Amino acid sequence: MADNGHLLEIENLTVEFDTAGGVLRAVNGVSLHVDQREVLAIVGESGSGKSVSMLAVMGLLPWTARVTADAMRFQGRDILNLSPSERRRIVGKDIAMIFQEPIASLNPCFTVGYQIDETLKMHTNLNSRQRRERTVELFEAVGLPNAGDRLNAYPHQMSGGQCQRVMIAMAIACNPKLLIADEPTTALDVTIQKQILDLLVSIQEEKGMGMIMITHDMGVVAETADRVIVQYKGRKMEEADVLSLFENPKSNYTRALLSALPENATGDRLPTVSDFNFEEAPAEGAQ
Template sequence: MPLLEIRNLTVEFTTAAGPFRAVDGVDATVDQGDVLAIVGESGSGKSVSMLAMMGLLPWTATITADRMSFDGRDLRNLGARERRKVIGRDMAMIFQEPMSSLNPCFTVGFQIKEALRQHLDLSRAERHTRALELLDLVGIPDPETRLKAFPHQLSGGMSQRVMIAMALSCNPRLLIADEPTTALDVTIQAQILDLLSDLQRDTGMALILITHDMGVVAETAQRVQVQYAGQKVEEQPVRSLFQSPHHPYTAALLSALPERATERRLPTIPGVVPGQFDRPQGCLFSPRCAFADDTCRKVDPPVQGEDMGFARCHYPIATPAKEATS
């Protein structure tokens, strides 16, 4: 049984201009110890789909799903009290902006110990000891002093490490890292990614990595789920995806990587991800796709089989013959 299973997840927001569908029929499956990367441009519904699963969206969001279960427990029918027993303990999230996610009014120590107080039956002394262990685990020097610091007294990389420590405080079975290296310099990015990989390997927890950086995906993930305009358009093991993408959007993302550029000018994808008022008929990628025809522009694309990476496309890119027979 999968640790996390999501089927046909849809999220609609009520706005003054009318409903807006941010997530459209997304599926996801994560096993214990799995590392899944969710990639795509901003506006692809990556973060919203995970926040919906955790019950962290505002009241303006309407969430529907055929199935949304964690460790066999149906998340759709959980009450607020029961959900709080799962979120933060068995399932935790590292949010995108550590400087805005940490409460500026409380010390780092208070915020870490609060998570421990809510979910674990520990004494005050045990919570203090555990907080020190967590800061040491994520590589923060002089943890005793850092526990007394306020968030504004920490650097961006240090704040991100505190967020990771809070997320790991109760030994979660599933960790969701939402753009964990955003706004960090390259050296700190590498340190944070190495830290997450080491922790995942040492604890055996499942990891969902939300990112738009394909380099991060190549170094960290086992499987890759590509999203576009709220839909899942492809899913493959990381090596297979980089060798033979089947959806034109995935191929365009990979061709835009600097290390893959064959010309002096870096390839780009024309246009932008459709929003509330410019959502096209048929395939949502058709206005930007070099291979689109009238069928693509009028008819919703089917989801292909596993051999084609579950590509949501009328004309998926076939695997080259030399790779298919090797």
């Protein structure tokens, strides 16, 4: 893959793990790119390799994982072969990730204010007063009420939605160029889900970031994405702009996902993906 000026570009990413039953290939030759100001959705059921692909980008997989790719570039820079210290200077600052379990992702032993302060201390030259002001500013930006009072709160003292807002504040603290949101609304009720999605999209548009939205929810894809990649068993089955994907899906697996939406029910029984034959090669152009 030539350097085409994409914010992030990956060619032929493979991730393998050794298991008791043999080698598990969690990601199998996936290629993708995302540009500035673009939202790329990666969709598929659990176990399709969506999160593993992005954890490979972040360098957060266990050392036992085998990660290979023909190319993995961020702003034209090879990030796959960076030293750990060089990668840490990028991850958390220029590339940030929001994880799917907000309460589990925050350290229960430290206040939420302290945890954002640590991010700012690592990646900026702000002094302690400036970091405190910046943290309050971030809490206000993500819609946390009484932002100044929240600095000394522990994660268990906050709701799931509030913890997710803290995670978003932490992710955008250093104005990243790429934001990866991994199932950011999974653990939240429906009302809070809509608020969090609207918040993420508004921040992405305001900051001009590229964003990768990992989800299994086709409704989230329709609301947020410019382009969509559909994954199944670690392979990319289809890639299209969001309108084309919904109007003219090329892959049987994509058709299965769309047919399983409640609004597409046509009889007494809602179809499931198991009703379809999608043990197929990826759709033409998917790679």
